[in-house]
Amino acid sequence: MYEIGDLIVYAGEGVCRVEEIGVPPMTGINKQRQYYTLKPLYRAGMVYAPVDTQVFMRPVITREDADALIDRIPEIEPVVYENSNLRFLNEYYQAQLQNYNCEGLIKLIRSTRAKREVMIGRGKKLGLVDERYMKRAQDMLHGEFAVALGIERNEVPGYIESKLGALQPA
Numbered sequence: 001m002y003e004i005g006d007l008i009v010y011a012g013e014g015v016c017r018v019e020e021i022g023v024p025p026m027t028g029i030n031k032q033r034q035y036y037t038l039k040p041l042y043r044a045g046m047v048y049a050p051v052d053t054q055v056f057m058r059p060v061i062t063r064e065d066a067d068a069l070i071d072r073i074p075e076i077e078p079v080v081y082e083n084s085n086l087r088f089l090n091e092y093y094q095a096q097l098q099n100y101n102c103e104g105l106i107k108l109i110r111s112t113r114a115k116r117e118v119m120i121g122r123g124k125k126l127g128l129v130d131e132r133y134m135k136r137a138q139d140m141l142h143g144e145f146a147v148a149l150g151i152e153r154n155e156v157p158g159y160i161e162s163k164l165g166a167l168q169p170a
Contacts, residue, residue, distance in 0.1 A: 001051060002036065007060045007147055009100050010049065014143045015041045015060055024048045042143050042153065056100055066148040069102055070163050076107050078114035086129055093133035097140070105141040109134055 002008055006018045016038035024035050026048070038047040049055060061069075083089045096108045112134035116126040142156040151159060 002057075002059075007041075008038070008057055009060060009144060010038055010040075010047065010057050011055045011100070013038070013040045013043075013047055014140055015147050016047060017041065019046070021051065041147065042139075056098075058100070060144055060147050061102060063148050063150070066102070066145050067163070069106070070145075070160050072103075073106055073110075073160070073164060076103065076110055078107065078111040080111060080115045080118055082115070082118075089127070089129050093129065097133070097137065100140070102141060102144060105137045108137045109141065112137075 002018045002021075004018050004021060008016055008018065010016045018036050019039045020037035021034060022037075023029070023031050023033070024037055029035070029048070034051040036047075036049045036051060038049060040047065049057070081089075081092050083092065093108070096104060112126070112130050115130060119126050142153045145156045145159075146153040149156070149159060
């Protein structure tokens with residue numbers, strides 16, 4: 001069970017802070033159940049999630065884990081997935097996002113960038129579905145890394161770039 005003040009990753013919401021634990025002041029809910037009142041860090045509003053929900057929830061990764069993962073980015077091999085059927089393409093990307101795993105998000109981002117290079121080589125653009133899922137993966141990853149690293153979300157790409165640049169031989 002999480003405590004008030006904990007930062008967690010909650011399903012499609014991304015990073016949230018546990019604001020309260022108890023029965024929220026709203027009608028139409030089971031008053032016998034305990035709920036987390038979650039405040040998403042990167043959008044307005046609140047989320048009420050039963051404490052015993054089956055919806056994905058986990059603690060935010062640590063700074064050490066984030067830095068170690070960033071160091072491993074060059075080793076994470078991209079996989080270019082091509083399918084002209086938009087339904088299959090959407091299903092593929094949705095499945096990639098379902099585990100809310102930072103390494104999986106990095107792989108999706110790297111894979112989409114690799115696909116963009118393939119498409120450019122063919123004289124084409126990357127499709128809108130690919131772009132949308134890459135952006136979503138970046139938002140999820142940058143949000144969690146920002147919290148783990150104690151920086152602003154918009155600073156994450158520069159942090160990653162400078163850290164990876166420091167790993168390159170001079």
